[in-house]
Amino acid sequence: EKGTYPYYMLKEIDEQPAVMRRLVQEYQAENGAIKLDQELVDEVITSDRIYIVACGTSYNAGLAAKQLIEKTTEIPVEVHLSSEFGYNMPLLSQKPFFIFLTQSGETADSRQVLVQINRLNHPSLTITNVAGSTLSREAKYTLLLHAGPEIAVASTKAYTAQIAVLALFAKGIGEVKQIAAAKDFDVFHELALVASAMETMISEKAVISQLTEDYLTGTRNAFYIGRGNDYYVSCEASLKLKEISYIQAEGFAAGELKHGTIALIEDGTPVIGVITEAHTGAHTRGNLKEVESRGAKTVVIVSEELARPTDQLVLPNVHPLLTSLVSVIPTQLIAYFATLQRGYDVDKPRNLAKSVTVE
Ligand code: F6R
Numbered sequence: 001e002k003g004t005y006p007y008y009m010l011k012e013i014d015e016q017p018a019v020m021r022r023l024v025q026e027y028q029a030e031n032g033a034i035k036l037d038q039e040l041v042d043e044v045i046t047s048d049r050i051y052i053v054a055c056g057t058s059y060n061a062g063l064a065a066k067q068l069i070e071k072t073t074e075i076p077v078e079v080h081l082s083s084e085f086g087y088n089m090p091l092l093s094q095k096p097f098f099i100f101l102t103q104s105g106e107t108a109d110s111r112q113v114l115v116q117i118n119r120l121n122h123p124s125l126t127i128t129n130v131a132g133s134t135l136s137r138e139a140k141y142t143l144l145l146h147a148g149p150e151i152a153v154a155s156t157k158a159y160t161a162q163i164a165v166l167a168l169f170a171k172g173i174g175e176v177k178q179i180a181a182a183k184d185f186d187v188f189h190e191l192a193l194v195a196s197a198m199e200t201m202i203s204e205k206a207v208i209s210q211l212t213e214d215y216l217t218g219t220r221n222a223f224y225i226g227r228g229n230d231y232y233v234s235c236e237a238s239l240k241l242k243e244i245s246y247i248q249a250e251g252f253a254a255g256e257l258k259h260g261t262i263a264l265i266e267d268g269t270p271v272i273g274v275i276t277e278a279h280t281g282a283h284t285r286g287n288l289k290e291v292e293s294r295g296a297k298t299v300v301i302v303s304e305e306l307a308r309p310t311d312q313l314v315l316p317n318v319h320p321l322l323t324s325l326v327s328v329i330p331t332q333l334i335a336y337f338a339t340l341q342r343g344y345d346v347d348k349p350r351n352l353a354k355s356v357t358v359e
Contacts, residue, residue, distance in 0.1 A: 002151075007346040009152035009244075013332050014202055016157050019147045020164055020195040020325070024188045026146050027168045034172035034187070040141045043123045044075070044173050047097035052079045053113050054101035055356070057155040060236035061162035062101050064324040067229060068167055071321060072174035072182040082109035083359070086116060098124040098139075099166075103150055103158035104355040105133020112359055114138055127165050129158055143169065152347045153354050154244050156332050159236060160198075160325050164191055167322060190319040194326060197316035201329040204313070208330055211312055212337040215270045215297055222247050222270040223261075223296075224331070225254040225287060227280035233324045234274055237331030244349045245338040254280075254287040267295035272334075275302040276315065276323035301330055 005011040029035045044050070050069060052062035062079040069077045075097075080090075086109065098117050102110050105128035114135055117124055126139035129147050136142040145161040167187055174182025216222060222241060224234035234251030241249040252261055254273065265271070273288045275281045281302070288298045300311040303323060307314045315326050339346045 007152065007336075009154055009156060009336055009346045012150055012152055012157045013329070013336065015148065016160050016329070017195040017198045017202070019145075019157050019161050020191050020198065022146050023161065023164050023168065024191050026144075027165075028188055032188075034168055034175070036169065036172040037141060040125065041173060041176055043140075044073075044097050045177055046095060047075065047123070048095045049093035050075050050077045050097050050099060051085075051092075052077060052099045052101060053082050053085055053110060054079075055082050055107055055109050057159050057236060057239060058101040058103060058107075058162060060232060060239060061159045061166075062099075063232040063235065064229060065163050065166035065170070066232075068163075068321040069170040072170040072179060072185055073177060074179050075173070082107065082113050086113040089116070092122075096122050098122055100124060100126045100128075100135050100139060101162050102126065102133075102135050103129045103145070103147075103155055103162075105130040105135045106355045106357055107135070108357045108359045111135055111138070127162060127169075129161070151354075153349055153352050154240055154335065154346075156240075159328065163322075163325055164194075167191070185319070185321070190322055194318050194322050197318050197326045198329055200316050201326060202333075204330070205333060208313070208333045209337045211299065212334050213341055215272075215299055216245075216247065216334070216338045217341065219247060219268070219270055221264065222249045222272070223257075223264075223291075224249065224251045224272045224274060225257060225284065226251075226274035227254050227284055228277050229324050230254075230274040230276055230280070230284065230327065233327050233331065234272075236328055237272070237274070237334070240332055240335040241338060243352060244335055244346055245342055245344065246349075247338060254284040257287055258290060262291065262294065265291045265294045265296050269296045270299065271296040272299040272301060272331075274327050274331075275300060275306055276327055277320070278306060281306045301327055303327075
């Protein structure tokens with residue numbers, strides 16, 4: 001029940017720190033190791049490539065976890081949209097391992113890929129919030145998100161839970177493979193730090209609401225830009241904004257803007273930059289300058305260690321592979337407040353259903 005909350009979405013945004021802590025409990029074995037089925041571990045470590053298949057926000061979570069999995073397991077990761085993959089299956093590697101990311105476990109586009117994968121006898125894992133769901137039953141392995149029911153159509157806590165479960169999974173696999181980056185990655189401790197950092201951002205609601213009013217009131221469109229993981233978060237941030245506030249929003253790789261999209265920048269167009277990586281931050285700032293000089297109103301969401309005094313939203317530092325878990329929080333709140341300020345129903349956007357059971 002949503003209790004004193006006006007909308008489920010706000011409640012679910014607020015629940016994210018607790019979900020991080022619950023995942024630490026659920027996945028920590030008594031000896032401090034990660035709880036993963038031995039057979040699952042064996043199949044993953046002998047695979048030569050991981051294919052993540054998903055739709056919408058779950059697809060964006062797959063993107064956000066790609067680097068993290070590659071760095072900690074040294075297994076290449078490809079992330080695919082279910083509705084594309086199923087009808088134009090790429091040439092697969094010799095020993096593929098499939099991960100289906102699906103909050104509901106019922107998404108028809110993802111299921112049709114799983115059906116084909118099962119026919120080809122490739123091993124699969126479904127990461128889902130719903131035990132006993134169709135994709136969980138039909139995949140060889142399941143890991144649960146433990147996020148509690150997600151009622152709002154716009155997915156929030158499932159996105160962060162998916163990235164966190166993939167981090168736990170990657171740590172477990174990388175440790176067995178004795179990858180140095182996995183040994184150095186104390187995932188339980190880092191997720192606890194993420195939970196606190198999320199709380200800090202969640203406590204900034206008044207600031208974020210005001211910022212949303214200042215920058216997004218009356219706008220027809222908006223852009224999120226970033227590089228690397230910050231680009232992937234930009235994709236999720238823009239999906240969230242467009243699906244509930246109906247502001248036409250796009251997430252762009254910051255360096256790609258000048259190759260065409262910059263033509264859309266007009267006087268007053270909001271452009272929000274996400275910066276959590278030291279090696280790309282200066283370039284993204286340069287791209288923000290480019291759009292500013294063409295009239296854009298820019299906002300910077302930035303990690304504390306890279307922040308400048310004029311930056312509007314500063315994120316507590318967390319492990320470099322987990323920054324999306326924190327940088328996405330203000331973007332969820334921006335979508336929420338933009339929708340409220342426009343007078344739309346946050347939990348039930350037009351034309352959308354919570355679970356999409358047609359292809
Ligand atoms: C967006 C949203 C959708 C879902 C997508 C996949 O906020 O909720 O994009 O993420 O329909 O759904 P699941 O994860 O249930 O397969």
